[in-house]
Amino acid sequence: MTSRSLLFSGIAITAIIAAGGAFILMHQPTLDAPVGDAIAVLDANGKRIGDYRVPADSTIATEPNAEAILLGKRLLNETARLLPANVGNGLNCNSCHMGQGKLSDANPYINTTNTYPSFNPRANREIELSMRINGCLQRSMNGKPLAADSTEMHAMLSYMNWLRQDVVKGTKVAVRNAGPIDESLVPDPQRGRTIYAAQCAACHGANGQGMKDQAGDYIFPPLWGDDSFNIGAGLARTYKAAQFVKYAMPPAMHLNAPLGAGGVLSDQDALDVAEFFTHMPRPDFAGKVNDWKGLKKPKDARY
């Protein structure tokens, strides 16, 4: 072998090794989202009988009643803007049912259609889901009910029914409406006022007035005053409000999707701030005379 051919073969071998190395270094397998954990579906005895995955909205399009589901989604997201005759304040359904009712601890709609009709202690009778929704409209949204057979009511029910997917009545997806809070704690509204200023006022305003966008729609709902929920709302009750505040507020606090919410306030903090803002001036609720009739009221009932 001549020195020249030795040199050439050396160069050729080096080139092949370099190309191979470059390929190995540069080649990356496709990295995509991991398959998320499924949520358990439980039977009446709490035994896991299946899996549930929160459906993506992109799958609505393939449903036969896609139009109704999509309208329902919009009405729940933008209730104040789309139903001005029924909403008397600045709130939307999803102000409280955050993340389009898909999130544990933020009042999800996932089990809702499978839960109704059911006995409602406040009304002291069995009620339909449409009646429950109208309860929200009259209390949390300080407005007027929708007709049970209206297109809008049907649309909201369609969205909630789509969200349950193939989970059937009598079984339950293992999500919580709200997280636990220590009910033995005693709220301190003065301390709550300070916490409100530090942890809530940036968005909900120093006077609880919320924040509006340029079109006049609320970005952050008002927490008291004429444009807030009335005293008949569940959220007007200290311990219920504290559950929401502890687990769903404030949002955008950490890196965990979808809302980065919660994990900031202790039970006592949440309770104090809840006591403070729920007891600020807010609209009365005329229908309160019919609540808790013949039953023991919860300790945080407002009337």
Added chain:
Amino acid sequence: MRVFGKLALLAICGAAASYAVALSTPYWFKPKAEAHVDVTDPSLIQQGEYLAHAGDCVACHTAPGGKPFAGGLGMQTPMGTIYSTNITPDRTTGIGLYTYGDFERAVRKGIRPDGTHLYPAMPYVSYAVVRDDDVKALYAYFMSSVEKARQVNQPTTMPWPLSMRWPLAWWQLMFAQPRDFTTTATDPQFERGAYLVEGLAHCGACHTPRGIAFQETALADGPNSRFLSGSVLEGWYAKNLRDEGTGLSTWTTAEIVDFLKTGRNDKTAAFGSMSDVVEHSTQHLLTEDLSAIASYLKSLKPRDGRSPTSQPKEDLTTAALKAGDFSAPGATSYVEHCAVCHRMDGKGAPRIYPALAGNSMVFADDPSSLIQVTLAGGRMPKTTHDAMVFTMPGFSHLPNREIAEVLNFIRNGWGNHGSQITEADISRMRHEIARKPKHYVPGDKK
């Protein structure tokens, strides 16, 4: 075999000569310059502290959760991780034994007292223009005011032969000439802005495109207009800061000052590496210095062939979304995952949720930052100005296809226009994020 032998001999001689030159540069190329500094002078120390903020020394020389200036922060390079060093005045593990000449040469010339060449992760190419008086003040501050910390410096994880530092001498010969600050400007505010931006603030370290040898392709504004025209580092696109359409043309001087002072303004917020810059550096600067920086940046002319202004399209997005028209690809996902904060009108909430409409980060030439913040999330800097610090959660649980679609929707919605993002771009960024040293992940407050 004779040719082969000769070539080998030539290579060995060349390497030996190159090595000898490298060892000699500290003596003739970047010699030490001693001077007397009164390190006990309180006003000098105070000035030094301010300048240390301007130079953002603490950000790199402190590991997350570690003692200030004690080093240990890992910086990822293609060859391995470099760790920042202890620059507290501890005499055994820090810089306590440095004379002024040692200090000056390390800061402005990138050479340690023992003649070792520093990696250009230390921005000495920018610090080269810092004036003598300012280096003296920095020296006084570090020697007298910084708390000593005993912490041994971490070696790099680069394997031999990449771990040899002497080739850096050649890098310095080519790209890090000692130089003084020069300007043709006569306006003192403009001059101050240029001095800070080019020097201590070392904006170019991230915002100027780098060349094949990792050198910054411009160290000051010049005819090629590459200075501060945007660059990608660690998967973050440090945006174009020139006064052009995708640069700072949509920002007023007041908005730039507000952003640097508080980490946010009504349209946008800092995240990624810039969040650290605001938190550790710019929030501490005097408003007059920030104004000088902003005025200087606004003077950087557009590059040739680049539109000097952003020309937004008509906003058809807001009306479509509000009317329930989700037919545009990505619109459904946008309403599902993004609209609750960034809103149907793409305007977010001032100082809380950044706007997407008209936000030059969103329609930047390079979408890396947009992709990374979507996948990994991002945190605003904590400043004395705002009570609450907001965080964007990461959406890495969404599939690449959906993320690409929704980002294209955002980049081209509400009048924005930007190049298309592909699923492969999302996959590449997932790799980039997976490769990061742990402490580069912004702190999860949970």
